[in-house]
Amino acid sequence: MRGQSISALLLRQGNSEGQLGRDAQVNTNSKNANSRMQVSCDKSEIIIMCFKNLPIEFDAQGVAHLKGGAIDPYGYQRREINRDKLKEMMARNGHIKDVSISPVTRVAGALSFHAVADLQERKFLEANSVATIFRGYEVILKGRDPRDAIYISSRACGVCGGVHSTAACEAIEMAFGISPPPLGTVLRNLALALDFLYDHPLHLFLLAGPDYSQVVVEATNPAMWEKAKLTEATNAEVHQHKTIGDIMKSLNPLSGGCYLDGLKMTRTPREAYAVLFGKYPHPQTVVPGGMSSTVTITDFNEVLTRLQKMLDWTKRMILLWDDLTEFFYEFNPEYKKIGALSPNLIDLGMWDDPDSYDATYERCNEWGEARWATPGVVIDGKLVTTKLQQINLGLEEFVEHSYYEDWNQNGNQRYLTDPLGAPLSPNHPWNKETMPKPSKESWKDRYTWDTAPRWDRQVVEAGCYARIWTTAAAGMMPKNDFLEATGHSLKIHMPKTMLREMDFEWKIPEVWNAFERNRARAYCMGYNLMIAYTMTLKAFDYLRKGEDKVSTKFEVPKGERRGVGFWGAGRGFLSHHLVLDKGAIVNYQIVTPSTFNASPKDPFGNPGPYEQAVLNTPIIEDFDKPENFTGVDMLRAIRSFDPCMPCTTHIYGGEREIIREVNTCACGAEG
């Protein structure tokens, strides 16, 4: 049995002596795993009560131990999936249909989705999320110089390469024992706030936006379109769309004003990003210990000019999504169930405090909590930790329903503990090996190239909305002129440009669904913009003081080292776990936001976030016969996560087959 030797070894190491006598059984029951945890946000309680299912507890000093009494502390029983009843229902009832969408369009890359819908009862009975391509960055990186990871892992995504470069750098810095000078950290923060100013508008207006446009609403819910035309928009004075119908028209693909402006606005942050990172989307200037850019006041002035260009547009856009969301809720409260999930969220935080970040694992809780986005895990709407170490310890990946072999079969667990001596699961990324095993698609068995990452064996979702949520709830953000985390909201103060100065407040929502994901993403535009603004001002301060150093010298160590980059992508959580030996990469593991969100069922039978969100989605659209069913409600649910998958697509145009062999976004698959 896996793990049997772990407790014995830990005993020998003395890590959990005295603790093992206690009764501790890993809870693998999926229902229990999702039940409400009795925790509060009080810091002392967080330390004690962070994990419910994993066999880890903390003493009064916050030191982690393996719970006593467990023979196989990380062992579990796999729950088999039985589809017999569903098959029988499908055979007996003509209104129960297979709904397969392959590929799901308007997402980054290749995502397929299979569902079974009861068109009479207007609900989904089964949902399977399928990442169709293996990318294998972990395999490519093995044996290479660790510095290669910065440039190779960047290619994992065609939108947010810089976040992978930075996560790789942070992992390397931890392994090398170096950290950037303050201006180097500020530069990274700034560039990666700019990155998201590209990422969010493209999702809100080019990918998800069309789902709420006139052409889609009129076709799938004519009564709503009639009502929208007559409903005045609350914030029309700012966003300049008199009615909700005008907003919907503006979201029409290729012709709507918002669609075209969204396209146009992708340019401004990209230009600013290129000023600092050299080029977009794959920077050449992110290096271990800082940046290789030579920056002057002029560069930051160029960035500032572009940030100012974005201020008014961002103000308008936040209020536009507010109005749209409230209209849907008012028209039919059932829309609150589209893509609904219990708010289980995970984020690693990002945007380091230049005075705190030292890249050490030993101080990761301190520099993590000093970040401008606070790390955290939210379970059933409650913040249960803000400690990077605890988030790391709770992380496991499962492959029972993925095209991979179980790397634990040989029984050799690379690391029993983290660098602080806290117990580590055999399924933790530092222990994981990527062993592809292509096989036939089976909804009972294996059906995707994505893995099933879980935290404390619970399903959690990632996103920029998780970042704003954990930051708002934690209330730990450094004091500044533009942003304030209140414990229940994030206040955003945006200065005057053409529009007046305005204050916004994103409040932790009472319901969690597709609309709230999109609304939070719109507010994240303001959050990112003011982070970028603040970092630009900080850069001016450092330059004024003559602190213009942006990098630190280093040597590649030859011994065995471990590192982890705790970072964030536009779509949320991003971790790079690294093991080095003899100056080369021994193991490299990437977990991205879409690895969480697009994940298949876990061994405990819990569906992944896309899957559960679809299962919770009622079918609201109007259709008179099954052939006219579009699945728009399901697609709204899926797209609200902003999926980023590996890409390979074919479309046919005229006499020539249009071929794309694409090597960009791998966010949803295996690194």
Place this chain on the structure above:
Amino acid sequence: MRRGRVNRSGWYLVNVLVSGIGYSNMSDMSFGRVLLGELEQEQWSENVHVEDLNFGPIMIYQWLEEFPVKFDRAVFLTAANRGREPGTLEVYRWIDPQASVNEIQACIGEAVTGVISLENLLIVCRHFGVLPEDVTIVEIEPQKEDWGLEFSPVVAAKVGEALEIVRSEAMRTTADERG
């Protein structure tokens, strides 16, 4: 209305955009991108502009929209697997496939998420009205399409010929270009 310039022989020189498109390090599929490096090194007459367009097509569209010269012709070098004999070199004029709104939208969706693709570029740029009417594609059938820095022998043997075709297409004159 003619936008080109007149040369010493009294011929109108139309403005020509030349590029090679493809991902790097993909063996024969990188044919256009690798040969772009060769083309950039050559001395071209002032009406020919060689540019690296291996970015998302939205960036290309925005660049073309603002570029001070409006191009009359574009010549693109690329590789595409169309089931022909490997090493087959074809030259053809690109005909707008009249993509539907949904197809254009899909191309834009891919473009903003980082896809580099010649046909995506053509559809997006044509939709936004920044692509010249006269678009010539010089295209090779690949043999080796996986990771790699080298061309397969059959494709490597066509490098000189492909470059020559691009040169002649870039400098080609037509009846209405004569002064």
